[in-house]
Ligand SMILES: O=C(O)C1=C[C@@H](OP(=O)(O)O)[C@@H](O)[C@H](O)C1
């Protein structure tokens with residue numbers, strides 16, 4: 472089993488408010504969702520794909536290793552940093568010789584299950600302690616209809632063995648939870664089925680799978696449903712042909728930099744080239760509703776995805792009520808939104824957060840703990856979180872436990888930049904799963920982390 476990309480050692484940090492405001496123009500690393508998909512789909516296509524701006528975070532490196540183990544040629548140009556994938560078509564995958572270790576990555580494990588279930592060989596997937604605790608039944612249930620056999624630990628946990636079926640029937644599935652990972656797993660299994668695979672989603676989730684499969688030549692249709700949400704149909708056995716990909720900056724990573732600039736007195740920071748897919752921008756909408764000064768400029772389309780530069784300027788924030796229907800478009804951003812709400816004046820309510828319980832940690836509980844240990848009042852009512860803002864006076868002084876969760880670690884660091892007393896973080900190593908170079912980037916705009 473490969474473990475060479477695992478964050479190797481615990482790395483504690485104590486963060487204090489900087490003496491001056493944050494300032495500068497930065498680029499954040501490539502979008503994690505798009506990066507995983509670009510490696511997987513190019514490995515299923517025939518020919519050579521060049522990927523510009525791939526996120527070189529631990530999660531994505533696991534996907535690269537897995538696709539190599541399944542037969543794709545994947546290299547990185549040391550001179551340009553471009554990734555080059557030579558795929559051998561839908562029938563070109565081979566049985567991996569060893570267990571596939573997906574590290575900390577739910578996206579890698581869930582999307583790959585759809586591919587593995589629809590190929591005629593046996594494979595075994597595992598992950599780190601966090602991923603081994605996350606539910607896989609949500610993909611095993613719909614994928615059982617492919618005729619593949621699954622053997623997992625109790626509760627549908629990794630390690631998971633999959634004996635795939637090379638001739639699956641087309642699937643038809645209505646998502647019981649709003650999950651782009653589950654939707655994508657079903658669509659990917661449908662690639663190898665003769666006929667039309669159909670997925671209904673009650674609320675639209677990120678559509679990078681649909682967009683990128685089209686980019687490689689598949690026929691994917693999306694139609695609205697009368698009751699809300701949409702239905703996605705995919706024609707099976709497409710001839711996927713290699714096409715180059717440009718990965719935009721990850722809005723989920725830009726979130727931390729921008730919120731820091733909104734909270735630290737005297738700050739103004741621009742993040743260039745941020746992905747602005749409307750199914751990912753719920754955080755920016757919510758921040759603006761709080762009164763945040765966020766200006767989007769230079770909007771353009773790059774590699775089929777909308778992109779723009781975002782400038783955040785510090786200013787007073789007030790409480791916000793975020794509806795449950797917005798959750799899929801900002802599902803990874805609640806911990807950092809909670810930090811902004813803790814700083815704001817008045818009460819905020821975030822509705823419908825049940826999915827946060829099954830992320831890298833129980834993110835609902837861990838976000839509550841992040842706030843409470845730093846002196847901020849917070850309540851959970853059903854699946855809603857209510858944050859009582861401090862009007863710019865977060866007490867701080869707490870030790871935050873991050874539970875192998877990168878987003879918790881980054882949120883705690885941003886809180887430390889805006890709190891009255893230093894905030895300590897038990898382990899920052901997992902930040903590398905999604906945002907390699909985070910500390911260096913934050914220091915380049917004046918955060919003074921570890922100084
Ligand atoms: O499809 C994807 O790339 C992702 C979907 C989301 O998960 P769910 O599908 O579980 O909501 C998100 O939390 C994750 O970071 C990336």
Ligand SMILES: C=C(OP(=O)(O)O)C(=O)O
Nearest residue numbers: 575576577578579803830
């Ligand atoms: C939930 C996340 O990722 P994944 O599900 O891929 O582990 C995340 O990055 O916040």
